[in-house]
Amino acid sequence: MIETFLQYWQFPFVRYALAVGTLIALCSSLLGVTLVLKRFSFIGDGLSHVAFGATAIAGVLRIGGDMLFVMPVTVLCAILLLRTGRGAKVKGDAAVAMVSVGALAIGYLLLNLFSSSTNLSGDVCATLFGSTSILTLQQSEVWLCAGLSVAVVALFILFYNRLFAVTFDEDFARAVGTGVERYNLLIAVVVAVIIVLAMNLVGSLLISALIIFPALSAMRLFRSFKGVTICSAALSVACALAGMLIAIVGGTPVGSTIVAVDIAAFIVCAAIEHFRK
């Protein structure tokens, strides 16, 4: 098995994939706690569908390097969803549902009408579940992914204390003059960036799993926000690495393998919590 791995290790794209995959897993886990606790996870889910629709449009228009198109569209939708969501709660939920289902439908429709590909369902499947896209990144995309991931991690560390304050008690934060709207916007934009990044790793349908599972697992084990954040980052990186290695050696789809490992980690954490009591 080690031999198979070493054999693969000689290909630069495998090394890139592992490095970029690890970085993406790291930054996708950071906001997990905030998203779960702020009930923002539905926005994450909606945005991943938007990213799918945008990818489809990029494919139809044959825009090379489609991340440069998908990223701004998703960020824009994130901002719009946050704005509409600020009024009545129900309206916001409905808006997210409309946008996300609409993007899925239009995306698939466009692919069907205009795609020149002979293997349409294969393409759709690849976008939805990631399959092997992390292994087929071009050099420029590798750098873009790496740069964005580092930026996300840096932003998170820089605003860690404010994010905690805004997540824990929005009213108190607003009362003492913290620009809550600004940080909600920051969260939405960063989530959009993370989603587009993570699409390369696990595909658009499985992104929520990548964001939420490590946070939920870490919350089984730790009682402090800092502990949960660090643990969830470590778990996410470990699971992504393990998942990618299994996928490369065993030839399984990368995205679903990573998510399967995340689920296993969650079960282990839940078991530990259960027996500690």
Added chain:
Amino acid sequence: MPLITCRDLAIGYESHAILEHIHFAVDPGDYLCVVGENGSGKSTLMRTMLGLQRPLAGAIEFGDDLRQNEIGYLPQQTAIQRDFPATVREIVLSGCQARLGRRAFYSRSDRALADANLARMGMAGFAGRCYRELSGGQQQRVLLARALCATGKLILLDEPVSGLDPKVTAEMYALIDGLNVDGVTIIMISHDIDAAVRRASHILHIGGEVFFGTVDAYRQSPQGRRFMEEVST
């Protein structure tokens, strides 16, 4: 010079006024109790004073070098999710967020302030404990310590003793009285009219006819008489 002056204030939601023509002023060192029936708009008034919602009319003026963000706040019910993972220290420290300015991290003096306020609330031994595993009274003390980190001048308390047993209620009142003695101005919403007239220096009665004045004036006023009778029978 008053810390806070409300002039002809109208409060409510989406242009629907709950209360109109509210006038009152709070001087440094005052202990103001806001009383009134359920749903009369006490919490709404407090949220308006905090800048969490806009006044529909009138103005709230801050004097004596008080800035809008120098008000500590203890909410009625925190919308904090039950499963939020955070230690007591992390939460109290978040009261220092306005002191961050352009910094990204809390300084040593912020940490010292948080620890001092925890000790002031008699919770020094709980710094490392998980917030959600504390009792209701202990949680209130932690949130009060957090409010104290935000300011030493003015604290707004929205029913700080609701849901606490008599012993813990008495302890909580004693803590608040102590703060007032130390020079912190207190504005407190309370349903406990007896405790209110015993502790406060001023009463703001809302709902129906608005009353604002000293405790002695309130005892003599028709609203005060009626309300105290209703509650005590």
